[in-house]
Amino acid sequence: MTARLPVFPLGTVLFPGLVLPLHIFEERYRALVRHLVGLPEGAPREFGVVAIAAGWEVAPGSGTPTPGGGGVTLHEVGCTAELRQVTELDDGGFDIVTVGRRRFRIADVDDTATPYLTAEVEWLPEPAGTDETADLLAARVIAVFRQYLGLIRPDPEDISEQLPEDPTVLSHLVAATAALTVADRQKLLAIDDTTARLRAELRLLNRxxxxxxxxxxxPVPLSELASPPSPN
Structure with a gap:
């Protein structure tokens, strides 16, 4: 099953169930928000968030923002962002709050039909349930993730929050919150199977x-490692 979606290229990866706040200041994306707000009651107010693989975003019509195209290269797999809250600003921009909803693969991108990009997308399958292997892996991921958080958060209270037990929800949360590269996150988003995603996350977390x-x-302060060496 395919659908046509507005597309918002970003330098980040969105996962189902995760919150993504955005400050909308470009006119083309102001137009996108106005379009979504103006949809009939009950219509899905969502757009596709797709991570930029290379290059930089260009205005529609001034480049070819498709996977493998010029101007900007988009990853093929993205996630829809459902509009949950809109605050219109005095300058005409918007502060919005969105939540990741469903994954998709881009089939074709159009940069001429609207001020913003639109894409023909194919919905990717989501697991209807999980098996015993996924449950066992989820328990291991929780344990390793807590150890990982203990290394990056010195305050024990920062790692006391409850982690979801549902393997699919957990896999999305870990992928979104661990300090991974966009490339690593993108690979995790593209995995259809929860068990395979959890296995990949175990490898990444251990790494x-x-x-x-x-x-x-x-045996040197971390602050020194973060600074370039002095020429003196």
């Missing part, structure tokens, strides 16, 4: 935790 432990073992 990141090992790197953090190695950095902490270096």
């Amino acid at each position: 990141e935790a090992a790197l953090l432990r190695q950095v902490r073992a270096v």
